[in-house]
Amino acid sequence: MNARIEKIQLRLEETFRPISCQIEDDSAKHAGHAGAASGGGHFSVKIVSKQFETLNRLTRHRLVYDAVGDMMHTEIHALAIIALAPSEIPT
Numbered sequence: 001m002n003a004r005i006e007k008i009q010l011r012l013e014e015t016f017r018p019i020s021c022q023i024e025d026d027s028a029k030h031a032g033h034a035g036a037a038s039g040g041g042h043f044s045v046k047i048v049s050k051q052f053e054t055l056n057r058l059t060r061h062r063l064v065y066d067a068v069g070d071m072m073h074t075e076i077h078a079l080a081i082i083a084l085a086p087s088e089i090p091t
């Protein structure tokens with residue numbers, strides 16, 4: 001796991017105490033993209049947390065962005081988010 005993923009993971013775990021949290025570095029798929037030139041990475045996050053249970057998708061995304069806010073536009077150029085409540089996971 002690379003240092004940025006570890007940092008994102010730590011922030012999300014501290015903030016949301018997730019049931020699951022998967023982070024992928026998609027930067028290689030965006031090589032040559034203008035954002036890649038600045039050194040910021042492209043990441044995908046799938047997080048499941050009880051804290052999302054009563055929140056709409058926009059609020060969930062804002063909370064995730066808040067958790068990594070100081071990393072945005074420096075270490076993170078783009079962040080694709082799937083944020084789910086446990087009740088939304090098929091059994």
